[in-house]
Amino acid sequence: MSSRAFAPLEAGAFAATEKTGIAGDTSARMAPPPGTRRRWTESAGTARTRRLGLRFVALFYLLALLGAPVAMIFYRTFEHGLAPAWDAITQPNAMHAFWLSIELVAIVVPLNTAAGIGIALLMERGRMRGRSLLGLIVDLPFAISPVVVGLSLLLVYGRTGWFGNWLTAHSIQVIFSVPGMVLATAFVSLPFVARETIPVLHELGTDSEQAAATLGASSWQTFWRVTLPAIRWGVVYGVVLTTARALGEFGAVSIVSGRIEGQTQTLPLYVQDRFENFDTTGAYAAAVVLALLAFATLATMSLLAKRTSRDTLV
Amino acid sequence: MAIEVHGVSKRFGTFAALDYVNATVEDGSLTALLGPSGSGKSTLLRIIAGLETPDTGSVVIGGREVTAEPARRRGVGFVFQHYAPFKHMTVFDNVAFGLTVRHEPKAAIRERVEELLGLVRLDGLAKRYPAQLSGGQLQRMALARALAPKPEVLLLDEPFGALDAQVRNELREWLRRLHEEIHVTTIFVTHDQEEAMDVAQQIVVMNAGRIEQAGTPHELYEHPSNEFVMSFIGPVNRLGDALLRPHDIQILPYPDGSTVEALVRRVVHLGFEVRVELTLPDGRDIWAQVTRETAAEFELAEGQILAARLPTPRVFA
């Protein structure tokens, strides 16, 4: 089950939204403007009613599921003014959680970007038998629950895990410490750069790389000057997705971190902690920060998707 | 730089693209590898370039055996059918690439690139991006790029295949003149026999992984060594085992011992030449190529019966 096996998934999964609406152009390229397309067997009025009806149902669904709840959070956070929210978020534990989340992202994203590009190159340019296995590894984080990710890391790096004795003997703490959290975050955010880069690499084809070779470029020069610039928007988009996923990770990190306040709590873990301690203000304030980061991610995705589609125009 | 290819074979899976091919290309010549799809011509070109490795045999360029050397060390310039532009670089940077990766000094690069852009008549477009160029311009850029590092050999893989007829003709002319100016050994691949005849000094006709014949356009046309070459280069009429050239069929005013009767089925006026479709007494159909003068002289029309002298047919053992 390689990434090829999930090819339809590649086309659709939000990881590949460049062609779809985030760019803004969701309208069917060749569809007539709304209202002018109608069935030959019905009146303009029916068509219009139907169109408005569908729109209403869709928007109501989205409002009820997404819009209203998110709006509610913002309202609840700021209903007593800016000050309580600000206080809540500047608590030492909150600040620590925030910076820990950032730290994890700063470590994981470069690692997974390099790995993702490497995987994409291997799959699209390498001649190796293990392509199916590689594809499976890349898609695995989509099939596996974050809790199971945490568990499996525990089983290898925990005190009673496969490397447990060796790690204890060398005083290396992985579980219940930052390294373990790095592993958990890296595992769940592994696929994105690879999945975004693979189709772009495929589309690029080997011609320009061969041209570079005939012109005297070494493998590294070819990669750095020809391949990488050509795939850069795919990589960047993948980086954005990786960042969002890494920031938002909860389940896996929950298991491997021990959720020690002020030490191994990321911001999402902090939200849960505050909530369970009935500090709704604190929980909501942290949630708002995460929501704002999410909106920033969406905005970046939106801008970038326009870039990727423009770039492929020849 | 002369090029020699000895005993080169290449298989892709079960498909034999090349079958122990031997060939020599003279230094400074302009040669065409001509053949239908699947004949192995592109594969041979790419093996010479170092973009493919042969299963057997060797490649020698300028007396140096290069079989084991990667493309980047062979000193070949390669032009692809679809131009392979570096889309994220300007025209200038594209052309400069071969020099940039060799870390040539900037001033020298600028001079050379400007010289080449002038040569291919793309000056003024240096700052543009490939997406802003037409097909013909892209191919000229590709040529300039390939020539920048002063290659010893220039290889072109169906360079005009992706272009409009008009642009194609212009660039053919252009390639010939370029070769006259810069006497670099040039090999280009094409499936278009007219293009090969028009441009090349030597043509190597290939079919199914083998070389059928090599020679000047004239030689190949007048003295084809087998049926394939004769029918691939130039039009033919096939009568059983024999092949006749349409324009060797003469129309005579009076029958004599050497002529046969022929019924005119159709007369097609193609501008300067006229194509006359004939049926022979034994029922077989052939066509003759005559000038408009001849057509006018005989007032050729459908249904006419006339005297045709057939040339000595070629039969290949």
Next chain:
Amino acid sequence: MSTGSASEALAPLPAGRRPSPAGGRLRRHGGSALGRGLLGMYLSVLVLLPLAALLASAAKGGPSAFWQSVSSPEAVAALKLTLIVSAIVVAINALFGTLIAWVLVRDEFPGKRIVNALIDLPFALPTIVAGVVLLALYGKGGPAGVDITFTRAAVGLALLFVTLPFVVRSVQPVLIELDGSMEEAASSLGAGAWTVFRRIVLPNLAPAILSGVALSFARALGEFGSVVLISGNLPFKTEVGAVYIFNQVENDNVSGAAAVSVVLLVCALVVLGAMSWLSRRMSAHVL
């Protein structure tokens, strides 16, 4: 080409001399040995070893221990709940996801671009925040007047939230590519709107819908963060598979947790594989 030495192929060179492969071919730069080695190590440390350890732990004690872990009443209840609610949620997604994709592609209204960008919100938002957010509106004291905390409906709602983007994003590109000519042809032949949709549009969308459904299902099966607050995690009532696993880990029943994990994982992989196969088959006919 000098006519003398050219033309017919001569006998092959002695001993079928083979050029040396090293450096003789265009080196694909996927192939640097150091790079591959590092990547291999990274993937082993990160994915392969943990996965192996999971399987080993699940298998520890043999099939009987595995069966025991998996068939404990609480585990069964959790798995059943997970599978059933996921299936329902996925069905709802198939319907509403397609509808939303349709509206986003075929309709125009002010703010559409923003709405379209927001579809990815469940992806960008941490799952725990999703749970908090839903709780704020539909939990105790929420203005909606309902309190779904501690109910199965809450589980369903949370899963609906996090799986929203999958079907929508899967269907959108296909809808965009689908020009209107097939539909116009059908309606010119007398088909009504619903018939056109059912017989022309839907079959073309089916592979994409299926693939979105598969991803939704796999995601829903393993969902944890959004469910953990809102459902109250009541065993036998609102405890989903992932929460059960979490609890087993907390209680040191690691192989039990591993066993149930393997079950969930296999379910997800089977569904993904089956849907992928199915949608490829359908694409072959339809496209």
